Amino acid sequence: MKKGDHLFLVDGSGYIFRAYHALPPLTRKSDGLPVGAVSGFCNMLWKLLREARDTSVRVTPTHFAVIFDYSSNTFRKEIYPEYKANRSAPPEDLIPQFGLIRQATKAFNLPCIEKEGYEADDLIATYARMAEAVGAEVTIISSDKDLMQLVTPLVSMYDSMKDKQIGIPDVIEKWGVPPEKMIDLQALTGDSTDNVPGIPGIGPKTAAQLLEEFGDLDTLLSRAGEIKQQKRRENIIEFAEQARISRQLVTLKTDTPVDTGLDDFGLEPQDGPKLVAFLKAMEFTSLTRRAAEATGIDAAAIEPSEVAVDTVAEAHGPDVEIPDGTAPAATAEKPQNKPDGGVMLPADLVKARADEALASKIDTTAYTCIRDLATLQLWIDEAMEAGLVAFDTETTSLDPMQTELVGFSLAIRPGHAAYVPLNHKSGNGDLLGGGTVEGQIPLDDALRVLKPLLENRSVLKIAHNMKYDWLVMHRYGIDPHPFDDTMLISYVLDAGEGTHGMDALSERWLGHTPIAYKDVAGSGKSSVTFDMVDIDRATAYAAEDADVTLRLWRLLKPRLVEDGLVSVYERLERPLVAVLARMEERGISVDRQILSRLSGDLAQAAAAIEHEIYQLAGEKLNIGSPKQLGDILFGKMSLPGGSKTKTGQWSTSAQVLEDLAAEGHELPRKIVDWRQLTKLKSTYTDALPGYIHPDTKRVHTSYAMAATSTGRLSSSEPNLQNIPVRTSEGRKIRTAFIAAPGNKLISADYSQIELRVLAHVAEIPQLTQAFADGIDIHAMTASEMFGVPVKDMPSEVRRRAKAINFGIIYGISAFGLANQLSIPREEASQYIRTYFERFPGIKDYMEATKAFARQNGYVETIFGRRAHYPEIRSSNPQVRAFNERASINAPIQGSAADIIRRAMVRMEPALNAAKLSARMLLQVHDELIFETADGEVDATIPIIRDVMENAAMPAISLSVPLQVDARAANNWDEAH
Numbered sequence: 008m009k010k011g012d013h014l015f016l017v018d019g020s021g022y023i024f025r026a027y028h029a030l031p032p033l034t035r036k037s038d039g040l041p042v043g044a045v046s047g048f049c050n051m052l053w054k055l056l057r058e059a060r061d062t063s064v065r066v067t068p069t070h071f072a073v074i075f076d077y078s079s080n081t082f083r084k085e086i087y088p089e090y091k092a093n094r095s096a097p098p099e100d101l102i103p104q105f106g107l108i109r110q111a112t113k114a115f116n117l118p119c120i121e122k123e124g125y126e127a128d129d130l131i132a133t134y135a136r137m138a139e140a141v142g143a144e145v146t147i148i149s150s151d152k153d154l155m156q157l158v159t160p161l162v163s164m165y166d167s168m169k170d171k172q173i174g175i176p177d178v179i180e181k182w183g184v185p186p187e188k189m190i191d192l193q194a195l196t197g198d199s200t201d202n203v204p205g206i207p208g209i210g211p212k213t214a215a216q217l218l219e220e221f222g223d224l225d226t227l228l229s230r231a232g233e234i235k236q237q238k239r240r241e242n243i244i245e246f247a248e249q250a251r252i253s254r255q256l257v258t259l260k261t262d263t264p265v266d267t268g269l270d271d272f273g274l275e276p277q278d279g280p281k282l283v284a285f286l287k288a289m290e291f292t293s294l295t296r297r298a299a300e301a302t303g304i305d306a307a308a309i310e311p312s313e314v315a316v317d318t319v320a321e322a323h324g325p326d327v328e329i330p331d332g333t334a335p336a337a338t339a340e341k342p343q344n345k346p347d348g349g350v351m352l353p354a355d356l357v358k359a360r361a362d363e364a365l366a367s368k369i370d371t372t373a374y375t376c377i378r379d380l381a382t383l384q385l386w387i388d389e390a391m392e393a394g395l396v397a398f399d400t401e402t403t404s405l406d407p408m409q410t411e412l413v414g415f416s417l418a419i420r421p422g423h424a425a426y427v428p429l430n431h432k433s434g435n436g437d438l439l440g441g442g443t444v445e446g447q448i449p450l451d452d453a454l455r456v457l458k459p460l461l462e463n464r465s466v467l468k469i470a471h472n473m474k475y476d477w478l479v480m481h482r483y484g485i486d487p488h489p490f491d492d493t494m495l496i497s498y499v500l501d502a503g504e505g506t507h508g509m510d511a512l513s514e515r516w517l518g519h520t521p522i523a524y525k526d527v528a529g530s531g532k533s534s535v536t537f538d539m540v541d542i543d544r545a546t547a548y549a550a551e552d553a554d555v556t557l558r559l560w561r562l563l564k565p566r567l568v569e570d571g572l573v574s575v576y577e578r579l580e581r582p583l584v585a586v587l588a589r590m591e592e593r594g595i596s597v598d599r600q601i602l603s604r605l606s607g608d609l610a611q612a613a614a615a616i617e618h619e620i621y622q623l624a625g626e627k628l629n630i631g632s633p634k635q636l637g638d639i640l641f642g643k644m645s646l647p648g649g650s651k652t653k654t655g656q657w658s659t660s661a662q663v664l665e666d667l668a669a670e671g672h673e674l675p676r677k678i679v680d681w682r683q684l685t686k687l688k689s690t691y692t693d694a695l696p697g698y699i700h701p702d703t704k705r706v707h708t709s710y711a712m713a714a715t716s717t718g719r720l721s722s723s724e725p726n727l728q729n730i731p732v733r734t735s736e737g738r739k740i741r742t743a744f745i746a747a748p749g750n751k752l753i754s755a756d757y758s759q760i761e762l763r764v765l766a767h768v769a770e771i772p773q774l775t776q777a778f779a780d781g782i783d784i785h786a787m788t789a790s791e792m793f794g795v796p797v798k799d800m801p802s803e804v805r806r807r808a809k810a811i812n813f814g815i816i817y818g819i820s821a822f823g824l825a826n827q828l829s830i831p832r833e834e835a836s837q838y839i840r841t842y843f844e845r846f847p848g849i850k851d852y853m854e855a856t857k858a859f860a861r862q863n864g865y866v867e868t869i870f871g872r873r874a875h876y877p878e879i880r881s882s883n884p885q886v887r888a889f890n891e892r893a894s895i896n897a898p899i900q901g902s903a904a905d906i907i908r909r910a911m912v913r914m915e916p917a918l919n920a921a922k923l924s925a926r927m928l929l930q931v932h933d934e935l936i937f938e939t940a941d942g943e944v945d946a947t948i949p950i951i952r953d954v955m956e957n958a959a960m961p962a963i964s965l966s967v968p969l970q971v972d973a974r975a976a977n978n979w980d981e982a983h
Contacts, residue, residue: 010142183215594705818892
């Protein structure tokens, strides 16, 4: 190798992890062998070899090698035995692919390098320095921060997922230090992924500041006494040796004894028959065809090669390197089986779908800015002809009820996207926000042309989080339909496997990082509203959103069919968008005077408790300070059960205080009471008036449809789902939610819906019969367990049975039940054992559900909604136990959530058919709130009850009847 040559060093271990996540789980059609990671790896290598000149690297390599970790046993374990001790075992379906990926590398005619006792990073460091020594340039194909210490004028990195080259300025921009100081920075911060300890309390920003001030780690440690911040100074002095050990762990060896020289890395022509034979053996049809065409051979004449499959991860990759910014391997376990109508697609077909979504490279400089009506009409005509269009709005705020429309974007096919600015302003106008920028279509004219497109039933509108765009456009008199929502499609497909925001999905499925909002509008004090963003920058950002949304739709929508989830999306998700949007738009009236009075009452009550707390503590203290509370409870008073957090403070979490209160300690009970009162005051009585809309004079909450793994909706801005209903203070807050004059509020609440679902799915005859006969289910349970007659049953006995009934659904432990009932733990254990003896079907259901989740990685509701729990196979007992409890609860809670969703979708048509004016306003877990005219209450309640009680029909015939309690009143509390 010589000056002028260019060496590519691929971080093969990092590539494995990224390849594993690049596609949904894939198996070889002929025998079910998992090959998803192999497919992704081969496609990434092919792209790199064929298109390197067209990437940000802009060169074709002369030398090339793929570097792998050999095993987890390296020299670093001798330095620090706990190094990487927290790494989980690789996912089961990835284990047989380690060896196949090495065979793939050799099939590409590329050097496959690994060294026992050393990590891939050490080999990369050694080869990079060897190449640099002869004047050659090096590109390391990785985004791992551990390798950034190697960056020099001759050595750079390349993030292939983001198509971004990483040089010295990029390292400085990201970490605040040049590459040569990355070792010291990592020694200070540590690394939780690799279990490198570092110094507690020192993050990257602080570490960069310290290194800038003191120069290097040794100087910092020797002059630690000069640091002004006390806690920081104490930590650095106390953990200095830990930092020195960390430095040894993160320093890459540049003198690793290597067995292969640089001259052996010369890039050779691909051996067409060898490569095609391997790809045919893997059954990668699409890539086989491309490889045959590129190498000029007849694929039909090549026999598949023999491949060896290792199913035990004894070596060659039990610790998969995790690239920065990705999830740990423990969260990566994916199901292979797709029962209930799902179809496991061959790798080549899934790749073809990915190719369709990536038909052209995302280029934000190629988008169109539409500034005149004639051009806009041409785009709309084209969308009409295409029959679909991706659509996105740009506005001045996230509140759809008060925001102003700034512009909108359209995408008709991948790469063919445009932005239409409507209301951008300059920063040079008056003090109220500047003048309007010239060259924009008048708002009314643009909406007049846009309305026929958005309301055309023959054109599909595609959006990400359509509920927001629907609300914005509806305020301008436009009712978008029909539509698809890529956020909800992703949610139906992969609930529990990461978030469903557009940026996250783009990175996961398209390998593209979209422009961040803060990059165009700024952040913090320097941020501006979107109408103040330069139109050229706005065009790149907004049109990219529409383009990415369209590509995601082309990739994800077919999976609904493949996974057998079309009905979940069509019945439970898509039709609910407009229903929820209308509910948010209606809002609910709130009485300011009641809130003001309650705020004063809560302040007085909290002040009284404060005085009691001071007396019990023997001193005045800041009750809102966890540190002061911990010092008094566990230091001064020496209460039992104290534990310290990672920062060294005593934990005073709600659970800790509740446990102490349950044991009879008065001070923790008073602190819990004080926290509840002050939270109610700050969250509701003080805050709610600020949410009252200036025009409608009502409060408009926002519902998140894709925020939970079970299908439950969540409410925010303000959150109206967490107002306590079991405390008198919480009920008083509900009295502030009132009906408009001449109307009543109707509260319709499912009675014990989750217990009814449990009786159905677990097939419990006693519970099923009790519900059918209308018997008090808690009294019946108590009678079954304790042999007490239902008639004249003591309230305490019924209360215990009720706690067990509801606790079982959530996987309550003996410890939790003991605390809840204030009884000894052994007595609580006996209650749970007795419960399972009396209702053995519940235990059978739990075990069967856990087994299904372990095998498939997900569980299902009775309507087929899937909640994924990939960590249920985790080697960490606590993580595994949590996922087991969640997987048991999800089919029950999720089925209840699905039932109320179906009721909401069916409610408006039923009320309209009965010619009633009732309007659905709120959904709070198992309860729906309506507002209706005084004279229509008697006619409305039976309709509401009928729709809710028959919501599961005809898709599901429940073995237990659903029961809805409904009543009307002037305020929410009285109606409940």
